[in-house]
Amino acid sequence: MVNPEFSQSASSDASQRKARIAAAFGKAAQHYDRHAAFQRDVGQQLLNYLPQDLCGCVVLDLGCGTGFFSAQLRQRGAEVICADLSQHMLAQARQRCGTSGLTYCRCDAEALPLADRSVDFVFSSLALQWCESLTVSFREIKRVLKPAGKGCFSILVAGSLTELEQAWGEVDSARHVNRFLSGNAVKIALAQAGCTPYQIDLCSFELWYDSAMQLMKDLKGIGATHIDERTSRLTSLRMLAQVEAVYQKFANREGLVPATYQVCFGVIQ
Numbered sequence: 275m276v277n278p279e280f281s282q283s284a285s286s287d288a289s290q291r292k293a294r295i296a297a298a299f300g301k302a303a304q305h306y307d308r309h310a311a312f313q314r315d316v317g318q319q320l321l322n323y324l325p326q327d328l329c330g331c332v333v334l335d336l337g338c339g340t341g342f343f344s345a346q347l348r349q350r351g352a353e354v355i356c357a358d359l360s361q362h363m364l365a366q367a368r369q370r371c372g373t374s375g376l377t378y379c380r381c382d383a384e385a386l387p388l389a390d391r392s393v394d395f396v397f398s399s400l401a402l403q404w405c406e407s408l409t410v411s412f413r414e415i416k417r418v419l420k421p422a423g424k425g426c427f428s429i430l431v432a433g434s435l436t437e438l439e440q441a442w443g444e445v446d447s448a449r450h451v452n453r454f455l456s457g458n459a460v461k462i463a464l465a466q467a468g469c470t471p472y473q474i475d476l477c478s479f480e481l482w483y484d485s486a487m488q489l490m491k492d493l494k495g496i497g498a499t500h501i502d503e504r505t506s507r508l509t510s511l512r513m514l515a516q517v518e519a520v521y522q523k524f525a526n527r528e529g530l531v532p533a534t535y536q537v538c539f540g541v542i543q
Contacts, residue, residue, distance in 0.1 A: 295404050300361065304362075308495060332394050333347050333352040334388070334398075336427075340363060341366065343397065343399065344371050345371050354375065358381075359383075396542075412466075425469075426539075428537055441520040442517055478537075481534075483531050487518060489531070
């Protein structure tokens with residue numbers, strides 16, 4: 275059912291971008307879990323969209339990362355396909371979950387090496403925002419789902435990390451925060467992929483940090499760095515200090531600074 279070989283995109287630029295994404299997350303794989311509290315919170319909320327009893331079901335964990343949720347899906351009785359763009363992430367998932375009832379597949383969400391109508395559920399938490407085309411990814415999810423199947427996903431949307439973006443905007447003109455699609459763009463992609471009916475829930479998360487530097491260390495720690503800059507720019511300690519100073523205008527009375535995330539939870543039925 276699974277072809278474990280990586281499926282390359284037809285576009286050279288897209289392939290190079292995906293290689294950079296895979297490299298960034300691969301570099302973070304061994305220490306990802308230490309920085310992924312927010313990712314775990316979102317994934318736990320997404321799990322609520324799936325049945326508690328998954329015995330006899332095949333579940334695709336698309337963008338499985340280190341396998342934190344693959345393990346929980348297996349505990350619910352599912353046969354789990356752990357899929358990720360990064361081989362290093364898959365290695366961490368295998369180390370955590372083992373091989374009993376799990377299959378590992380390095381693949382692209384826009385070209386899944388799975389047969390039509392082959393899985394009962396798709397679980398994808400905070401992975402699809404890295405795709406070149408959300409429409410293509412949704413179309414692939416729809417293709418591999420069985421007729422009575424369900425695809426559940428979470429994705430970051432516009433309004434995420436606005437404080438960090440504003441702070442950097444006062445320091446230099448370069449882009450240091452990844453762009454996020456709007457919630458409406460997610461709906462359009464679902465419609466273009468023929469994924470109707472669907473369910474969309476928008477949720478805001480606010481995390482608090484001792485400093486902007488701590489936030490940026492968490493982002494780097496999970497591999498979620500800005501990967502769209504074509505030219506290499508050195509970020510000096512002076513620039514980081516300037517960002518820190520600007521970021522303090524968002525601080526609360528306790529001196530903690532916020533990081534706001536807007537998350538779109540979706541269900542394809």
